[in-house]
Amino acid sequence: MSRVYNFCSGPAALPEAVLKKAQAEMLDWHGTGVSVMEMSHRSTEFMSILASAKARLARLLNINDDYEILFAQGGASTLFSQIPANLANGYDSACYLDTGVWSTKAIKEAKKYLDVNLVGSSKDVNYITVPNLDTLPLDESAAYLHICPNETIGGVEFSGLPKTDLPIVADLSSTILSRKIDVSQYGMIYAGAQKNVGPAGVVICIIRKDLLARSGDNLPSTWSFANLAANDSMINTPPTFAIYLADLVFEWLEEQGGVDAMEAVNIQKAKALYDFIDSSDFYANPIEPAYRSRMNVPFTLADKSLESLFLEESEAAGLRTLAGHRSVGGMRASIYNAMPMEGVLALIDFMSAFEKRHG
Structure with a gap:
């Protein structure tokens, strides 16, 4: 099986280059x-x-x-x-x-x-x-x-x-x-x-x-x-x-490029995901915008009954561990340093397609 995009909050994804070096x-x-x-x-x-x-x-x-x-x-x-x-x-x-x-x-x-x-x-x-x-x-x-x-x-x-x-x-x-x-x-x-x-x-x-x-x-x-x-x-x-x-x-x-470079990428990743969520009536994020996390993005579906199907289909699409914490439910995408922009864009594409199928 090929590598998936792992949105787990921890233990979280590690950079693939690091894993390969450790393997070698x-x-x-x-x-x-x-x-x-x-x-x-x-x-x-x-x-x-x-x-x-x-x-x-x-x-x-x-x-x-x-x-x-x-x-x-x-x-x-x-x-x-x-x-x-x-x-x-x-x-x-x-x-x-x-x-x-x-x-x-x-x-x-x-x-x-x-x-x-x-x-x-x-x-x-x-x-x-x-x-x-x-x-x-x-x-x-x-x-x-x-x-x-x-x-x-x-x-x-x-x-x-x-x-x-x-x-x-x-x-x-x-x-x-x-x-x-x-x-x-x-x-x-x-x-x-x-x-x-x-x-x-x-x-x-x-x-x-x-x-x-x-x-x-x-x-x-x-x-x-x-x-x-x-x-x-x-x-x-x-x-x-x-x-x-x-x-x-x-x-x-x-x-x-160090922390400065990582912060710039993290700002872009978080903005892309939050902008998509805010543009949709199908998804929502409850946090006051000024205090939204760049690392952990929780979101809910307008129709809660679709959550299990969302998780099942996202897993099949290679988007892993998107379930929210058991204490709050919903969904959560953790997009730490090791998550590339490509992974965030893949999640957005899936969310858009899921909304079109079930919205």
């Missing part, structure tokens, strides 16, 4: 006679891979020496607990902004460690917009402000940041490397790899070095950001193959 190196990495999956994480060979991944990521995001790049395990959901455990040491509370499902999950875990100051929520309008970032009632004595600038499930995204002296902690799992950001505006960025970076199994953490001092000695050693930094992300065996593939993705991104 699978049995013998650079003449070592072993796969990356087989080599010691403390070997010279793997240490060079780790160093390359950190250097490429630093170049792509213009990360300066004030920040530490860590590769953590457990998924971004583990970070929901790990962040307050580390960064709230010596503090009673932290500020959280609620913009959707993943914000809600982060808030739930944080409440196990501290008082959560909910500074804004769009729950009352079913998360179709974002609270005004300029009027959030921030407590400047709190440990940090946590935000999720792109809600993968709801398809809500915002790019601005509140004005605050608090360290801003951002879950960028679904937007990292897809648009320009100023890392210096954040205290910490974390991102599960399985959307825009690589396979599941590793979480990228970019943390300001002064915040590492907040990690208490009472933390489990594998949970301490300070300990993770001191050991170059290798307190125990790291997810070596996931880090290797992340490095290949970083290399591919550099070859494409």
Whole structure:
């Protein structure tokens, strides 16, 4: 069977060039006679891979020496607990902004460690917009402000940041490397790899070095950001193959022209799909236009009874994993960096033909 266009929200599509390179190196990495999956994480060979991944990521995001790049395990959901455990040491509370499902999950875990100051929520309008970032009632004595600038499930995204002296902690799992950001505006960025970076199994953490001092000695050693930094992300065996593939993705991104070039393509892809949806009475997107996600495009059919048929026919047409999240239903097209414009245009062509047949 030939490759399909994979619109899965995660684990998501990887660049075909990356997969082919990994395939070519699978049995013998650079003449070592072993796969990356087989080599010691403390070997010279793997240490060079780790160093390359950190250097490429630093170049792509213009990360300066004030920040530490860590590769953590457990998924971004583990970070929901790990962040307050580390960064709230010596503090009673932290500020959280609620913009959707993943914000809600982060808030739930944080409440196990501290008082959560909910500074804004769009729950009352079913998360179709974002609270005004300029009027959030921030407590400047709190440990940090946590935000999720792109809600993968709801398809809500915002790019601005509140004005605050608090360290801003951002879950960028679904937007990292897809648009320009100023890392210096954040205290910490974390991102599960399985959307825009690589396979599941590793979480990228970019943390300001002064915040590492907040990690208490009472933390489990594998949970301490300070300990993770001191050991170059290798307190125990790291997810070596996931880090290797992340490095290949970083290399591919550099070859494409970096984050600026990817953002330009992502703007074009999202505009094409949203313009088609808005031009149709058969499809609809519920999100306020100013806050529509470039990465995750949810849409509904005017006739809900046609959803199963839509998914069946789209799958047969080589358009995979378009079902919306089970909590919201409908459809969702995740169009991360690895999704080419050709895939988006193929989806639009299918949607147009489906509407003509069933509209």
